[in-house]
Amino acid sequence: MALNPNDYLFCYRAGRSPLHRMNAAVKLALLFAASLAACFLPLPAAAACALPAGMCARACGLPFRVQLRDLRPLLFYGEFLYASAVLSKVLALPEPFAQASAAVFVPTRATFAALARLLLLLQLSSLLFRTTTRLALREGIAAAETAVRAALARLPGISRAVSRDARFAQTLALFLGFIPALFEQWSRLELAWRARGGKNGVAKTRTLLLSLLSLGFYAAAQKAKALAARSVKPNNRVGKSV
Numbered sequence: 001m002a003l004n005p006n007d008y009l010f011c012y013r014a015g016r017s018p019l020h021r022m023n024a025a026v027k028l029a030l031l032f033a034a035s036l037a038a039c040f041l042p043l044p045a046a047a048a049c050a051l052p053a054g055m056c057a058r059a060c061g062l063p064f065r066v067q068l069r070d071l072r073p074l075l076f077y078g079e080f081l082y083a084s085a086v087l088s089k090v091l092a093l094p095e096p097f098a099q100a101s102a103a104v105f106v107p108t109r110a111t112f113a114a115l116a117r118l119l120l121l122l123q124l125s126s127l128l129f130r131t132t133t134r135l136a137l138r139e140g141i142a143a144a145e146t147a148v149r150a151a152l153a154r155l156p157g158i159s160r161a162v163s164r165d166a167r168f169a170q171t172l173a174l175f176l177g178f179i180p181a182l183f184e185q186w187s188r189l190e191l192a193w194r195a196r197g198g199k200n201g202v203a204k205t206r207t208l209l210l211s212l213l214s215l216g217f218y219a220a221a222q223k224a225k226a227l228a229a230r231s232v233k234p235n236n237r238v239g240k241s242v
């Protein structure tokens with residue numbers, strides 16, 4: 001059974017929407033500002049912004065089923081936040097496990113607010129990765145860093161100390177490029193697991209996670225070798241054994 005490129009999270013989806021055609025550097029700046037603002041929104045505002053973000057994604061050619069697929073990490077983060085909130089309530093009691101009641105299992109407003117903000121952040125991340133190729137992403141980051149370095153180079157006293165090379169952009173672009181690549185690899189592992197009759201559970205998570213880590217390190221090593229072959233030096237020097 002072949003894997004549809006749209007079956008894994010945060011993969012690029014071709015389109016001709018204004019967000020697709022927008023300059024990558026401008027898009028990064030706008031979505032970064034929106035993501036930063038989302039981190040400080042109260043619960044009502046964060047929940048209210050989820051619908052306009054979904055409609056914006058739909059106008060960019062992203063079906064609702066694709067948007068819901070990109071929100072799958074919210075389930076795992078939600079479980080983690082809920083478990084952390086319950087554990088913190090239990091440990092805050094004078095006698096934690098002796099005085100625990102059903103009230104500790106009621107989610108707090110802070111938990112709902114964190115989930116609403118996370119929902120909005122995932123929607124913004126989906127808009128970025130679904131409408132921007134990896135090449136455009138790398139070029140946009142490099143253009144933004146070059147502009148910042150050029151502005152700093154005009155300041156008196158530090159102009160000679162500022163390099164014009166976009167060295168940080170290379171590292172950041174590699175990091176962002178690995179996000180959809182890891183989700184793609186996870187989808188392939190899940191497909192192979194189901195093809196062999198595997199079931200959902202702890203065994204699946206443990207087995208696939210170890211395989212994902214192994215494949216991720218291998219892909220990173222191959223990328224480092226490719227960069228070395230092209231005389232592109234990352235910020236962190238790679239050893240000869242890699």
